[in-house]
Amino acid sequence: MRRFNNLMINEWLKLSKKRMFFMPYVLLILLPLLVGYIVHSVSAELFGSAFDFSSTMLLPNGIGQALTILAIIGTAGVVSKEYGQGTIKFLLIRARSRTAILASKYVIVLVYALTLTIVTTIAVYGSGILWFGLNGGEAGFSEILLSVLYGFVYTVVYVTLAFMIGILTTSTGVTIGITMFAITIDKLVISRDFYKYVLFPNLNLSAYEGNGAPMRGMTLSFSITMLAVYMLLFLLAGFVVFRRRDVA
Amino acid sequence: MNQIMMNQMTMKQQNVEPGKEAPLVLQMNGVSKIIKGKSIVDKLSFDIRKGEIVGLLGPNGAGKTTTIRMMTGLIRMSEGDVMIQGHSIRNDFKRAIAHIGAIIENPEFYPYMTGLDNLKQYQRMTDEVNDERINEVVQLVGLQEAMNKKVKAYSLGMRQRLGIAQALLQRPKLLILDEPTNGLDPAGIREMREYMRTIAEVEGISILISSHMLAEIEQICHRAVVIQNGKLVTVTKLGEEQEAAAQVKLTIRVDLLQSAIDIVEGTEIAQLNGMDSTRAELTVTLLDSNVPALVTALGIGGVGIYRITELKQSLEEDFLKWTGGNLIA
Numbered sequence: 001m002r003r004f005n006n007l008m009i010n011e012w013l014k015l016s017k018k019r020m021f022f023m024p025y026v027l028l029i030l031l032p033l034l035v036g037y038i039v040h041s042v043s044a045e046l047f048g049s050a051f052d053f054s055s056t057m058l059l060p061n062g063i064g065q066a067l068t069i070l071a072i073i074g075t076a077g078v079v080s081k082e083y084g085q086g087t088i089k090f091l092l093i094r095a096r097s098r099t100a101i102l103a104s105k106y107v108i109v110l111v112y113a114l115t116l117t118i119v120t121t122i123a124v125y126g127s128g129i130l131w132f133g134l135n136g137g138e139a140g141f142s143e144i145l146l147s148v149l150y151g152f153v154y155t156v157v158y159v160t161l162a163f164m165i166g167i168l169t170t171s172t173g174v175t176i177g178i179t180m181f182a183i184t185i186d187k188l189v190i191s192r193d194f195y196k197y198v199l200f201p202n203l204n205l206s207a208y209e210g211n212g213a214p215m216r217g218m219t220l221s222f223s224i225t226m227l228a229v230y231m232l233l234f235l236l237a238g239f240v241v242f243r244r245r246d247v248a
Numbered sequence: 249m250n251q252i253m254m255n256q257m258t259m260k261q262q263n264v265e266p267g268k269e270a271p272l273v274l275q276m277n278g279v280s281k282i283i284k285g286k287s288i289v290d291k292l293s294f295d296i297r298k299g300e301i302v303g304l305l306g307p308n309g310a311g312k313t314t315t316i317r318m319m320t321g322l323i324r325m326s327e328g329d330v331m332i333q334g335h336s337i338r339n340d341f342k343r344a345i346a347h348i349g350a351i352i353e354n355p356e357f358y359p360y361m362t363g364l365d366n367l368k369q370y371q372r373m374t375d376e377v378n379d380e381r382i383n384e385v386v387q388l389v390g391l392q393e394a395m396n397k398k399v400k401a402y403s404l405g406m407r408q409r410l411g412i413a414q415a416l417l418q419r420p421k422l423l424i425l426d427e428p429t430n431g432l433d434p435a436g437i438r439e440m441r442e443y444m445r446t447i448a449e450v451e452g453i454s455i456l457i458s459s460h461m462l463a464e465i466e467q468i469c470h471r472a473v474v475i476q477n478g479k480l481v482t483v484t485k486l487g488e489e490q491e492a493a494a495q496v497k498l499t500i501r502v503d504l505l506q507s508a509i510d511i512v513e514g515t516e517i518a519q520l521n522g523m524d525s526t527r528a529e530l531t532v533t534l535l536d537s538n539v540p541a542l543v544t545a546l547g548i549g550g551v552g553i554y555r556i557t558e559l560k561q562s563l564e565e566d567f568l569k570w571t572g573g574n575l576i577a
Contacts, residue, residue: 003375006373009372010369010373013365014358014361017360017365019360085356085357085359086354086356089353089356090356092321092322093320093321093345093348093350094370094373094374095342095343095345095346095373095374095375096373097342246317246323246324247322248317248322
């Protein structure tokens with residue numbers, strides 16, 4: 001276990017020693033303040049309180065989306081940069097299995113996404129208090145937490161996708177490109193029955209709020225199952241390829 | 249004079265030491281790499297014993313890098329196995345690789361981290377490497393002053409040194425260096441050579457150096473493994489050992505060419521191979537041990553000697569002979 005901890009420390013340092021490491025955090029603090037200001041100046045009555053503002057903004061189609069994009073950018077290089085910089089050679093000639101090395105990278109990707117989510121949640125809530133106050137409104141803490149959960153699921157699925165593409169393509173640019181393209185088209189709905197088995201309509205679990213559904217015939221448990229299956233596929237593909245690939 | 253003798257003695261001893269009794273550090277057992285039906289490396293077998301410095305020679309595209317990447321587990325073997333200290337790279341990778349330190353092609357580090365941070369990355373991936381060991385290897389490669397600078401500010405020579413520090417960190421039994429002098433200037437190459445000698449002496453480890461720079465290999469290695477088109481061409485001994493009892497070919501420049509020729513033809517110990525009257529030079533073949541006798545004979549005969557040059561068949565000539573010119577298949 002101590003060995004795995006050390007691998008994770010390594011991965012965290014590789015992320016956090018970068019000069020631009022704090023940029024996403026700064027953006028995710030400034031963005032809610034700005035959005036709050038704009039919404040408040042356009043229509044101050046739109047949100048009753050900080051709780052209303054936060055539970056809406058943190059959804060995958062609000063500020064949650066910006067959070068996901070920044071998490072993807074951070075994730076894209078975790079494996080592919082090792083190939084790009086050539087450091088993969090020094091990384092893989094140690095007495096550690098490739099599986100353990102890749103697993104430590106994935107755990108750190110999840111930790112990174114979690115820290116971004118926590119910072120964003122606090123920033124959005126703070127912005128809500130600043131512009132809309134704590135009184136009134138309908139929502140409470142539980143609504144905020146639920147929105148955070150929806151947002152986090154969306155982010156985790158996307159960083160897992162980016163993680164896999166990063167392994168398969170070994171190119172940071174291509175990884176960001178493909179994943180961003182996926183984000184831009186994931187709101188499209190194709191009204192055919194097969195489409196519910198595609199990843200995209202299952203991504204935003206908040207669609208089930210108030211007895212709704214993204215498409216007819218879909219349920220919350222169906223979507224959760226689909227997401228789990230896709231995540232497993234992504235990870236399986238990533239680990240199998242990483243373990244077997246020749247470093248030429 | 250005494251010191252030179254001493255040096256030669258120690259050199260000799262070193263050459264003798266990795267003899268038959270020294271334990272095997274690396275065994276290549278019929279290793280092949282087949283990509284799309286084509287053998288990149290074909291049933292390659294050779295051994296490295298403790299304390300040996302071995303050169304892996306071959307023209308571009310001979311399969312040197314593929315071979316080294318298979319030894320270090322970066323590339324899968326199609327056939328055969330590599331044993332390091334008796335552990336299989338194929339089936340017992342973690343225990344086998346723990347005895348290897350390597351630089352494969354260019355030493356590449358995380359450029360935004362300092363040299364020390366980079367070394368610490370590898371310390372955390374290795375069991376039983378403490379901070380003291382880091383200081384030790386840093387001192388061995390002479391990077392103390394640069395440890396807190398970011399690697400992106402390092403010169404290629406400094407990165408090579410950090411690469412060596414990285415490779416030595418886990419006290420390997422075998423150091424693998426792939427084209428270690430690539431991109432270094434003459435001073436850097438010389439420095440590198442000195443490091444390798446120091447490392448072999450101080451750390452007492454075997455070194456495998458891949459290169460197409462023949463002069464490099466010739467100067468530092470005890471043995472050379474020559475491969476071409478992925479196949480073993482020959483394994484040859486280098487340096488003093490080879491010369492000890494052998495015949496030498498000398499070119500001697502004299503003042504009186506004809507008298508010199510008469511003297512050489514009059515003795516039993518030397519054979520005249522040829523002469524160059526415009527340069528007043530003659531070429532003779534004789535046993536190494538008979539050289540002083542010939543010089544004395546020339547002196548007694550009143551022949552003045554300007555210079556004596558050994559006509560050495562260089563590794564380069566051998567290499568071209570073995571590999572059949574510069575054909576790249």
